[in-house]
Amino acid sequence: MKAVVQDAYGSPDALEVREIGRPAVADDDVLIRVRAASVHPDVWHVVSGRPYVLRLMGNGLTRPKNRIPGTDMAGQVESIGKGVTRFRPGDEVFGETVRGLQWRNGGAFAEYVSVPQSALALKPGNVTFEQAASVPTSGLIVLQNLPEGRVRAGQSVLVNGAAGGVGAIAVQLAKAYGASVTGVDHEAKLDMVRALGADRVIDYTREDFTRKAERYDLIFDVPGNHSFADCRRVLNPDGMYVLIGHDHFGGVGSRMLGSLPHFFRLMALSPFRKQLPKPSASTPGKQELMTVLQGHLAAGTITPIVDRTFALDEVPQAIRYLAGGTARGKVVVGIP
Numbered sequence: 509m510k511a512v513v514q515d516a517y518g519s520p521d522a523l524e525v526r527e528i529g530r531p532a533v534a535d536d537d538v539l540i541r542v543r544a545a546s547v548h549p550d551v552w553h554v555v556s557g558r559p560y561v562l563r564l565m566g567n568g569l570t571r572p573k574n575r576i577p578g579t580d581m582a583g584q585v586e587s588i589g590k591g592v593t594r595f596r597p598g599d600e601v602f603g604e605t606v607r608g609l610q611w612r613n614g615g616a617f618a619e620y621v622s623v624p625q626s627a628l629a630l631k632p633g634n635v636t637f638e639q640a641a642s643v644p645t646s647g648l649i650v651l652q653n654l655p656e657g658r659v660r661a662g663q664s665v666l667v668n669g670a671a672g673g674v675g676a677i678a679v680q681l682a683k684a685y686g687a688s689v690t691g692v693d694h695e696a697k698l699d700m701v702r703a704l705g706a707d708r709v710i711d712y713t714r715e716d717f718t719r720k721a722e723r724y725d726l727i728f729d730v731p732g733n734h735s736f737a738d739c740r741r742v743l744n745p746d747g748m749y750v751l752i753g754h755d756h757f758g759g760v761g762s763r764m765l766g767s768l769p770h771f772f773r774l775m776a777l778s779p780f781r782k783q784l785p786k787p788s789a790s791t792p793g794k795q796e797l798m799t800v801l802q803g804h805l806a807a808g809t810i811t812p813i814v815d816r817t818f819a820l821d822e823v824p825q826a827i828r829y830l831a832g833g834t835a836r837g838k839v840v841v842g843i844p
């Protein structure tokens with residue numbers, strides 16, 4: 509099969525398409541003929557090997573153990589392992605190929621990938637392979653951090669970074685929960701944020717939402733460019749601050765740890781600040797969350813926006829395009 513191969517950590521420009529063998533299929537795995545895969549900031553992290561800590565977290569110390577990058581895909585089931593009960597050859601599916609952490613290569617930028625059945629859901633017929641492939645990692649992060657019940661109808665939610673892969677889904681989900689939504693992003697992307705359903709928009713290049721008079725019940729913060737203290741000023745007393753975090757492609761955070769120390773500080777503070785979420789032992793698993801995402805796609809409460817589709821041998825350009833910051837919607841790799 510054709511696959512994008514990463515021999516070492518470094519520039520995306522070193523990625524090459526090569527002819528290699530198809531992946532092995534374990535008993536609980538589904539072999540998928542990939543029709544589309546998508547790019548998100550963690551793909552950049554794993555290709556560049558930065559922050560360095562990700563190399564200690566299972567992806568490979570000196571070079572990636574799995575040499576094929578990409579974690580999000582949609583395609584057709586080619587064959588199934590002995591223990592697979594949920595899918596049959598020919599089914600159209602989408603999912604996240606990595607087990608556990610996103611900071612590792614998942615083999616999605618290839619003609620075939622082998623994925624545990626628990627990481628997949630059937631692709632609804634009303635979305636394309638490109639749209640479905642654009643959802644998994646971003647959608648899973650949103651569902652983990654914005655579960656049903658965290659926001660009630662009529663409450664006010666601010667999504668910082670509203671036009672990005674994660675923010676665009678957060679805006680749509682908060683609207684589906686009945687919230688009034690303010691989206692913050694670059695001026696050039698605000699029409700898209702309005703089209704996603706945001707009631708109000710703020711251009712981050714002109715205005716600082718933490719200095720305005722409006723108060724929010726929930727701040728869903730992707731770029732994490734304000735301190736918790738600043739965000740707290742514009743939270744209602746019972747409001748909540750949720751940090752997703754973005755290293756801006758190596759532009760912020762340390763080379764060793766990225767912005768992890770910022771997360772750890774907030775976690776350490778969370779028992780003493782009711783506006784920070786408490787770590788929970790009972791988070792739903794990937795299979796359950798993929799089923800929720802499938803439901804939102806089928807119902808049209810989440811409509812994935814694809815900005816541009818690149819070919820498999822254009823993955824380096826696709827990663828550079830995402831990192832350039834001008835994409836309006838998701839960056840996808842199409843595999844005919």
Ligand SMILES: NC(=O)c1ccc[n+]([C@@H]2O[C@H](COP(=O)([O-])OP(=O)(O)OC[C@H]3O[C@@H](n4cnc5c(N)ncnc54)[C@H](OP(=O)(O)O)[C@@H]3O)[C@@H](O)[C@H]2O)c1
Pocket residue numbers: 548549550610646649668669670671672673674675692693694697712730731733751752753754755756832833834835
């Ligand atoms: N916490 C977790 O569990 C977890 C798990 C996995 C991934 N992640 C992280 O989640 C992030 C995913 O982000 P994404 O896919 O949404 O990224 P993205 O597609 O790059 O979108 C980020 C958006 O934020 C905007 N932005 C940049 N600076 C801003 C500012 N100062 N104020 C407001 N908006 C600003 C960007 O606009 P510009 O183009 O103008 O910069 C862009 O539209 C990644 O960094 C990933 O590492 C978190």
